[in-house]
Amino acid sequence: MKDPKGFEILIRGTVQGVGFRPFVYNLASRLEINGTVTNTSDGVVVHAHAPGDRLSAFVEALEAEAPPLSRIVSLEHHEISEPSDVSGFTILASKTGDTACTAIPPDIALCSDCLAEMLDPKDHRHHYPFINCTNCGPRFSIVESIPYDRPKTSMKVFPMCGVCDEQYHDPTDRRFHAQPNACGDCGPQLSFHDNKGQLLPTDSPLTETSKALAADKILAIRGLGGFHLTVNGYSHQVVQTLRQRKGRPDKPLAVMMANLEVVKQHCHISEEEKQLLQSTAQPIVLLHKKDTFSLADNLAPQIDELGVMLPYTPFHHLLFQQPGCPDALVMTSGNVSGAPICTANDDAIQRLGKIADNFLLHNRDIVTRIDDSVARVTNSRQQIYRRARGYVPAPVEIPWKLPQVIGCGGGLKSTFCLGRENSAFLSQHIGDLFNLESYDFYLESIEHLQNVFQIEPEIAVCDQHPDYLSSHYASELDIPLYRVQHHHAHAVTVMAEHGISGPVLGVIMDGTGYGPDKTIWGGEILLADLTSYKRLxxxxxxxxxxxxxxxxxxxxxxxxxxxxxxxxxxxxxxxxxxxxxxxxxxxxxxxxxxxxxxxxxxxxxxxxxxxxxxxxxxxxxxxxxxxxxxxxxxxxxxxxxxxxxxxxxxxxxxxxxxxxxxxxxxxxxxxxxxxxxxxxxxxxxxxxxxxxxxxxxxxxxxxxxxxxxxxxxxxxxxxxxxxxxxxxxxxxxxxxxxxxxxxxxxxxxGETLPINDGGISLGQTITGGLQHVSRNSHEGYQG
Missing domain, CATH: 3.30.420.40 (ATPase, nucleotide binding domain)
Incomplete structure (x- = not known):
């Protein structure tokens, strides 16, 4: 058989914003492959020319050696017969197509390389609070559309200086096409303000923030995907003041601790919990308190667990290094109870000014608000309770082919889900859909994800409860509507995560779910498959x-x-x-x-x-x-x-x-x-x-x-x-x-998907989508 002279390779998955193109470039250079690589709305496209044995080795290495943050869903290649006059290997400008089949990476916690550079007095980005590279930093929270390139992010207003521009265009550099790339000379900056929003001049906003926290002040800090309300985690008095001002008398408050050693002082931590805390997502992890727990006793009253996270942005790390900064800080969502987290500076000053004493702000716009994820290790297995920062919008790959569909979710812990072909895109945590502000956030997020992934649902799926705002939204879309029973959707979500078609016995224990017999269900054992169920x-x-x-x-x-x-x-x-x-x-x-x-x-x-x-x-x-x-x-x-x-x-x-x-x-x-x-x-x-x-x-x-x-x-x-x-x-x-x-x-x-109501939109998407494929609108309830 004649050796192939060239391959066209299409790689789909999380392959943009994770250093994939420079990886391809360097791999091609090593194997002496000629050709090109580019980002498209369909994925990463590679044209490769070389003798057949090297091309085969190249394709194998693309999967085997892919960057750690990438996630290849599919890699397809076919032979191209036209001769190539390309000498060497080139990274081409991104192309936009009609359909977005690639995935935007989630926001990623600061990597060890950037941390070392930030702490190095000789480095160009010494103490720069927005340092990042292709292995870390903001992604989803700054993206407007794809392909994921700087002009389509909120970084487009920050022209790069000479140093940053050179690194950005160097395929051998860690910052090659790192879209948030910047430094102290050309990038976003921090500023310190009073509770009216008035700028308070200072040489170091972080030093002023540290002083305020040590003095038991309440700070509103603009972070990666929204605001945090922050106080000294050791002070009972300021924690109580925060609770009173926010209207949150008892609900546990998450705490960010300076490092793993501080965590070990206050909480028991297993090896699995340690790995989860230090993962690229760095969620809030629920840990059991030690008897020697010496933080404020009103952080999580009457319970033996505490939600703990480690610093995940550069300025979090820098804040803990300021003299006198407490090594444990409350970091709770920056909102008024029941409302979505604030993202814009002006909005936060208006809404949080009565809660916070001071504001630590920055001038990089947050395109998509996204809260901290919450996880736990149970039975030595990870469980995600709130899937948001660090995980969204990574797709859920399923073995069943779906039409373009939207699953609209429920009422509590709401999410929505967009489905197409073998991919489902579960949204970030929206919250409880019981007020206009949360519903506006819901609508805003649907519009954004539909735009980013270019999905126009041809069907909608919702809960059987007639009064959920999500159900009202679905019914107003003027497209075929499928209603899926709440607990059946719960079961299908777990089935989807594990690739199970059924039948299964679904043991679904929760607070409430509308039953077809017009009663409230919540303690059910179902015989279920993907499109029907029976209550046993x-x-x-x-x-x-x-x-x-x-x-x-x-x-x-x-x-x-x-x-x-x-x-x-x-x-x-x-x-x-x-x-x-x-x-x-x-x-x-x-x-x-x-x-x-x-x-x-x-x-x-x-x-x-x-x-x-x-x-x-x-x-x-x-x-x-x-x-x-x-x-x-x-x-x-x-x-x-x-x-x-x-x-x-x-x-x-x-x-x-x-x-x-x-x-x-x-x-x-x-x-x-x-x-x-x-x-x-x-x-x-x-x-x-x-x-x-x-x-x-x-x-x-x-x-x-x-x-x-x-x-x-x-x-x-x-x-x-x-x-x-x-x-x-x-x-x-x-x-x-x-x-x-x-x-x-x-x-x-559930391990990577929520088993609470934050996951049911995925189950809805699959059940309704497959019912539509078979044109069966009956939920399949028996008895």
Missing amino acids: AHLQQLRLPGGDAAAAQPWRMGLSALYSAFDGPCPDELLPQSLDRIPLEKRKVIHTMLDNGFNTPLSSSCGRLFDAAASILGVRQDISYEGQAAIELESLARRSMTSTWHHQIEDFCGRSEPFQLGKEGGKIEICSAEFVKLLAAAVQTGTSPEEAAMMFHFMLIGNLVDVVRHLAESTGVRQVVLAGGCMQNSLLLEGLFHALPPHNIEVYT
Whole structure:
């Protein structure tokens, strides 16, 4: 066979803004390949000419030696017969096509090379707070459109100086076509301001910031994808002031620590957690506090975990190096509670001026707001709870071909998802869609991602809940609309991450989801594939006295669960002291509502069951943020944990009493009201709240294991996916991962995609997209 004289190679994936073209150039030079490389909207295109053996080696090395931040989704090549008169190898200017099939890289934490240069007094960029290269720095947050080139970013207003320009155009340099490339002579700058926005002249804005933080001032700092509100992490007083001004009385606050040694002083950290903290994404990682924890005790009150991150921008590193700067700083989202994070200087001064004492600003525009990601290590596996900075907009590659589709998400922890062919682009965390500001952010983000990836949805997919703003948005698009049941979407998201077509048993435990029977679901076991599902089992339905008010006041759920267990008001002699403290008149109102069935909708919600248990054990009777009672209940249970707690679960498996496993309408019902009845009895007999909290977890895990084992036998389906907001409870998740596999059951959960409502837009996109391909608009709900 005649040796090929040339190849045309198309490489798709995250291959722009990560040093891919200089990598190709240097590889071609090493292998003596002639040709060209360019960025296009389709991906990176290479024309390569050489004897056949060298071309084959070149193609193999493109994948084997690709830059660490790149992610090759596909590499296609075909022979080109026309002769080449090109001598050497050239990087051509980018080309724009009709369709954007390449991926923009996420914003990447400062690399070690740039950090070393920034700290080197002899370096051109010594102490420059916006240093970056092709291996780190802003990407998604500054991109306007693709191909990803400087004129299409917010860096276009900063003409490069001679030094930067030379490096930018040198294929052998680490800053070759690093679009945010700049230095102190030509790039963005920091400035220090009062809370009215007035510039305060200073030789070093970072020094002034450090002084203010040490003096217990509240700072609003413009960062990579938006503003942070920042205070001294050691000061109880300033943390409390921040909470009061922001209207955030209890919700945990994230802390940035100067380095890993500081983290180890305050928190336990495993090798997996260390790797996650130091990854290129550098998310906030939930870590367990040490007994020697000496930071402010109101950072994460009543819970044993703290959200921790390391410095990820150059000016974060420089700030911690300022004399007197505390080595642990609160870095919470720069917003008024419930609103999106601020990005623009003027907007932040207007909105945050009543919270912050001073502002640290910069003059590089943020095109796309993006919050910090939140992650955890559970059962030695990474889990992403909030997928944003460092991860978005990296595509999710799936084995099923989709039309151009938008999945519109839910109501809480909202995201949306754009799908096309074998790629799905899950948006950054938007937040709760319950106010106009969040909805505007939602619309702004949809428009931006559709523009960047040139996707024009031909169908829309939304939740079955008719009142979500995301559902209203979908219905107004004037394109075919598919509605996917909430918990089915949860299951499909996990299936997609692991490439499973089904059928699977989906164990979905969360707070709320609209059921086709017009009740509120939330504790479900489904038999599911990608386009249909059947409800096989669920937690016993409890009534929600006052509807949504029951989610904000756990004492209502405590009374309701006991009412269900005793077929009427709990006898006075058995009423837990925690509920006896609720005024009698309030209790009478709830009991009257339950007697008459007035404003007490039915729900199988696992979240409300956790609330009931927390109320009975006196953990929490009112909440100020979503999931507070359940989070504090888990922390309480952890205080009674032993090294053999996994084995204790086995004592609660295989012994379910008839009252715990019942049949309801052909479906298995876990009679969970009995859990709280047993909790009340345990408290009456002197069981400590800590032991009772752990017992509750054991009862729930044991019953779920028994049901899944039974269903696996009866259906022959032995793959199980775990999802829903309640699965963020690490005791519940670890317990199921421990107890199910010995019964020949494969268990999967989300690791790179959120298992809470932040992931359901992906499940919607796949289910609705595949239903459209088959022209089947029926959700496939059975029973």
